[in-house]
Amino acid sequence: AMHRRPPPVKSAAISSRTPHHALRRYHSYVLAAAALATAYLPAPPVAALVPPPAPRPARTAASSPRLSASLDPTGSPPSVLRENADALRHMSRLSLAPMMEYTDRHLRHVVRLLSRRTLLYTEMAPAGALAYERNALRAHDGAEGPYDDYAIRRFLSQAARGGEGHEYPGNVLQLGGSCPVQLGEAAALAADAPSDGAGRPLYRYSALNLNCGCPSEKVAGKGSFGAALMSDPEKVRDLCAAMHEGSGRSTPVTVKCRIGTDALHGGDARPSDDAMLSGLCRFLETVASGGLVTDFQVHARLAVLGKSYSPAQNRSVPPLRYDVVRRAAERYPELTLHLNGGVNS
Numbered sequence: 001a002m003h004r005r006p007p008p009v010k011s012a013a014i015s016s017r018t019p020h021h022a023l024r025r026y027h028s029y030v031l032a033a034a035a036l037a038t039a040y041l042p043a044p045p046v047a048a049l050v051p052p053p054a055p056r057p058a059r060t061a062a063s064s065p066r067l068s069a070s071l072d073p074t075g076s077p078p079s080v081l082r083e084n085a086d087a088l089r090h091m092s093r094l095s096l097a098p099m100m101e102y103t104d105r106h107l108r109h110v111v112r113l114l115s116r117r118t119l120l121y122t123e124m125a126p127a128g129a130l131a132y133e134r135n136a137l138r139a140h141d142g143a144e145g146p147y148d149d150y151a152i153r154r155f156l157s158q159a160a161r162g163g164e165g166h167e168y169p170g171n172v173l174q175l176g177g178s179c180p181v182q183l184g185e186a187a188a189l190a191a192d193a194p195s196d197g198a199g200r201p202l203y204r205y206s207a208l209n210l211n212c213g214c215p216s217e218k219v220a221g222k223g224s225f226g227a228a229l230m231s232d233p234e235k236v237r238d239l240c241a242a243m244h245e246g247s248g249r250s251t252p253v254t255v256k257c258r259i260g261t262d263a264l265h266g267g268d269a270r271p272s273d274d275a276m277l278s279g280l281c282r283f284l285e286t287v288a289s290g291g292l293v294t295d296f297q298v299h300a301r302l303a304v305l306g307k308s309y310s311p312a313q314n315r316s317v318p319p320l321r322y323d324v325v326r327r328a329a330e331r332y333p334e335l336t337l338h339l340n341g342g343v344n345s
Contacts, residue, residue, distance in 0.1 A: 080250040087169035087206040088119070088252060088295070095119040095297070097340055098174045098209070098256070105158055105167075112167050120171040124211050124219075125155035127177030131185035137194065149194075156190065158203045174209040174256065175243065178225035183210070183239055184246030191247040205251065207295075208243050212236055212257040215303040215314040227303035230261050233286035240293050254295040255287060256340070258303040259324050269304045269318065276302065276324050281331060288335060298325045299341040315341075 096103060096111055098121035108120045133151040158167050173190050177183050187208055193201040211219075214226030221228070229236050240253045247253075260279040265271040280298070287293050301318040309317060320342045329337040 078250060081252070084169070084206045084250070085252055091117050091119045091170035091206075092295075092336075092338065093117075095338065095340075096121055097297075097343075098123055098211075100124060108167050108171070109158070117170065120167050121209065122155065122171070122173050124174045124176040124214065125186070127175050127179065127182040127186040130155065130175075130189050131182040134185050134189040137189075152189075152194065152202065156193070156203045168204040169206050171205055172207045172209050172254065173205045174211050176211040176214065176219060176225055178229060178235070178239070180239055180242035184242040187243040187246030187251070188248070191250055207252040207254055208247060209254045209256055209297070210236065210240055210243065212255055213299050213303065214311070215258075215261075215305055215309065216311045220303070220305055227258055227261050227305060228263075230257055230283055230303070231263055233283045236283075237287050237290040237293075240287065241290055244292050252295065253293055254297065255293055256297040256299070257283065258299045258301060259321055261303040262306050267306050269302065269307065271302070273321060273324055276321060277327055280324060280328050284328060284332060284335060288332075294334065295336045295338075297338045297340050298328070300325045300339060301341050 094115075094117075096108070096118055100123045103121060103123045108122070111118060111120060129151045133149070137149075156173070158171075175183055175186050175190075177186070190203075190205055190208060193203050196202055210229075211226055212229045214220060216226065219226035219228075229239075236255065240255065244251070244253050260271075260276050260283075262269045264279045265275055284296060287296075300320050300322050301315070302321075304314055304318055322339065325337060325339050329335075
């Protein structure tokens with residue numbers, strides 16, 4: 001049936017206001033498959049998506065995520081935090097990596113239909129836009145007239161089923177930014193979802209992730225965040241604390257990074273493995289020293305910021321150095337390191 005172009009799919013998720021990136025040609029196929037699956041397969045209850053607890057076998061640091069948040073004064077994590085941490089524990093063996101203009105809500109919906117236990121990452125959401133949206137929501141509260149919630153629909157909304165986001169549990173919102181106030185506001189908006197017309201939350205996320213790996217000029221250059229943050233791990237630690245506080249201490253915070261940048265090695269785009277390991281270990285130690293972040297997604301390539309590399313070149317030209325990530329995981333068994341980059345099958 002897929003040899004012929006499928007007919008247009010009419011769905012509440014697609015409208016004239018849908019961003020252009022959501023209407024790429026590949027979506028005509030995946031949305032058709034989603035429509036068929038939705039029509040003929042009953043949706044499981046949300047509680048069924050998290051498998052019942054089972055005896056925990058011994059696991060390596062690379063496969064056993066830990067609670068990335070502090071305990072409350074009574075010595076036990078809040079129930080919401082515990083629920084989110086459990087979702088990460090069950091679903092972090094395989095992840096859909098964050099990809100700009102690809103891992104939007106439509107693609108994530110299709111992947112969730114195919115797999116209940118794959119950890120889903122959103123594309124990077126700019127903290128500044130979400131902070132503005134939250135302030136606009138508060139200013140509009142009680143006012144008359146329509147409200148344009150484009151940023152919420154673009155970056156946060158999910159295909160809701162039964163009052164919950166169909167992606168939840170096992171989904172992670174990635175934020176991009178370098179301002180602790182904006183990241184805190186964005187985390188607050190992510191944790192306190194507005195409701196739709198039926199009083200149901202528009203979305204729900206299991207964890208927050210700070211982008212410290214994007215090498216594009218708009219992000220790491222003019223924006224001074226993404227991979228540029230790897231040069232200031234103390235700031236990354238403070239930004240993660242702001243995200244944790246903004247979420248009401250209810251959501252685990254994780255970090256996605258590279259194994260380093262050329263700026264950390266004097267502009268050298270091909271430093272030795274030992275030099276990259278040393279720089280990566282300093283970053284991990286400093287960020288983890290805040291006691292909040294123990295979960296890192298590491299793209300096993302150097303981010304080259306000193307040359308005119310496009311984002312696509314930065315995903316292919318620098319060689320993969322899986323051994324650097326493996327050695328870091330062996331050095332820090334108390335941390336959880338997820339390997340990223342070049343994993344295509």
